[in-house]
Amino acid sequence: MAALFALAAALLLASQPIAALTPPIPCSEALALAAPGADQSWVDAATPPDACTAEVCTGPFEECDVDAPPTSALQLVFSDEFEEEGQGLAAGEGNPRWTAGNMWYSGTEDMEVYLPEQVTTQNGSLSLAIERTSPGSVWALSQQGDGTVWNVTDKGLKSGYVDSWNKACFTGGYVEARVQLPGEPDVPGFWPALWLMGNLGRAGHLQSTGGMWPYSYDECGGDEVGREFGAAGPIPQRFSACPDPPAGPDRARWGLHAGQGRGAPEIDLLEVKTGVSVNLPNRKTPRLPFTLLPLHVAPMQPAGTFWTVTNESGTFPGPGQHLPKRGHPEWLWTDLEFWKGPYATNEQNRPGDKMRDVAGAYAQLEPSFWSSYHTFGLHWAPGQHLRWFIDGNFVYEINSEALKEYSNGTYTVPPRLIPVEPMYLIMNLALSRSFGPVKLDDLTFPSQFTIDYVRVYQDPANVSVSCSPPDFPTEQYIACNRDLYLLTQEEQALVNATCVNTTSCRQEAHVRYIGGDLTAPDGNLLTAQVPSARDCCLACQQLAACGAYTFDQRLCYFKGATNWTREGSKGPTDGPLSGVVYDAGAAQPRRLTAPPPPPAPAPSPVPARPTSSSPPPAPLPAPAPSSGIMQRRSLLGSSSGGGALHSIRLAAAVAALALLLLL
Incomplete structure (x- = not known):
């Protein structure tokens, strides 16, 4: 009888699909199979096997804006699940992926200083904590555009900033983060952000970013726009596509390619503003709280030219920009960026300032984003498009058509680029009245911006996880x-x-x-x-x-x-x-x-x-x-190239x- 039971069990096992008998392999091994030669060390061993690939529609908007869009299987090439408790993240601790900041971010006149102790890994997540301090009890350095370094000691608040600068960069792909926002949705002040910047600029270090940020441009000339603003206007591109003058920098000794325009562009995956909306247009438009989804780009396009189309019915995306038309949740309202730049005629047709243009959208968030985790995603096709997602729902796209050549009869600006530079990840929690109102007495301290994971997926035939790839060395x-x-x-x-x-x-x-x-x-x-x-x-x-x-x-x-x-x-x-x-x-x-x-x-x-x-x-x-x-x-910043x-x-x-x- 025992032999019969054994035979029956063997026959039953033999009838099962092979996949059911084969344990899933780690994502690093899956990467090795899909992309032989790719560096597996960037893939966290704690990433679950069901996250080894992501199905993403990577084609043009028209192909993806259908009920059942075609998708491509992108392979996980970088991840951090933050399962390791108590990771050392300060500059001298040798973390292979991240560096926690010790600085005051002067570019936006922040109300806090960033200290490494405010960035921790605990309970399976990364925590950026903001809390009060006694004025003068903590200090942080702040590099200015002329190279001087201030010692800032009197802010009374400390918070967390962490980035992967010069460690983990990537060019293109789909990046996704699962986060829970800090504070309360209706109390204005906290400014959590997760963003990307080109490796040639180190965020918050203004001598490094002057003439680099946020250039995404590989043409000679066309950068005269904004010169009328003087020192408040754009800093000339440090390395343009023009031939270098005889007394100019010798790019070859730095491994840079002659005649190639370089920069440090910026893409914001999320940038959240809280509070209660006032003075918005009398139409169904996103209300606070919301997240901004912008691309920052330079040089600026000429005065009198716009990102958008405006008529008696309102302002709509112009060529090369798209908002959702189908399938998004009722609460997830999106609209164009709401920010009147110096060349704008209304608050949506030309967002930006005296240094750059900002093309983007904003999307309303519901209260659960402050009490539970939600995902934010970005598909970046270098030179082609940027496409943002919230909880898997498409919310905004900008593509190369929006960055085409613009002319106003006096100035002509050749096409800017959907970023092509290697870019690194940044996560921070700030307070600044330059971003919006701050009701300091109503905010809860301490508060935490928590990140459950960060993952990057790429086409296995085109893996690029490097801060200094051959085409864009740094x-x-x-x-x-x-x-x-x-x-x-x-x-x-x-x-x-x-x-x-x-x-x-x-x-x-x-x-x-x-x-x-x-x-x-x-x-x-x-x-x-x-x-x-x-x-x-x-x-x-x-x-x-x-x-x-x-x-x-x-x-x-x-x-x-x-x-x-x-x-x-x-x-x-x-x-x-x-x-x-x-x-x-x-x-x-x-x-x-x-x-x-x-x-x-x-x-x-x-x-x-x-x-x-x-x-x-x-x-x-x-x-x-x-x-x-x-x-x-x-x-x-300074345009000094060293x-x-x-x-x-x-x-x-x-x-x-x-x-x-x-x-």
């Missing part, structure tokens, strides 16, 4: 211009590459190097009066005996390679910046045995060391804060210093 430019991106010694670990073809500096803010000063034959310290820490770095590079420097109050103090010590200087506002020199290709700082630099120009007088009868130069005036604007990433010394007087001073050292 590695050498960042490695050779670290001072634009990194503010502390701990942050140096965020850039693994060595600068191969040029001398560079590794700099830290609010640190002074004591001792080790280079002196002239008369015993005075060797110093130079220079406009910025970047110029101090470049001057030190050209002195063979200079291995380090301190820049403080417009004076550059040259140091030897040894015999100095570090001293922290956490004073208010801007403080000293100090750095060490690395010769081209070197993995260690310059030593006294470093080869001499090329012959220098003829010498000129060297600024003397300050004495009691010769007071030091006045401190640099603090840069004026940016004007209040609606969108988060308004930037004050090339040759831009001051003839400075070059002559460096030559004089070199001559003195030889006497």
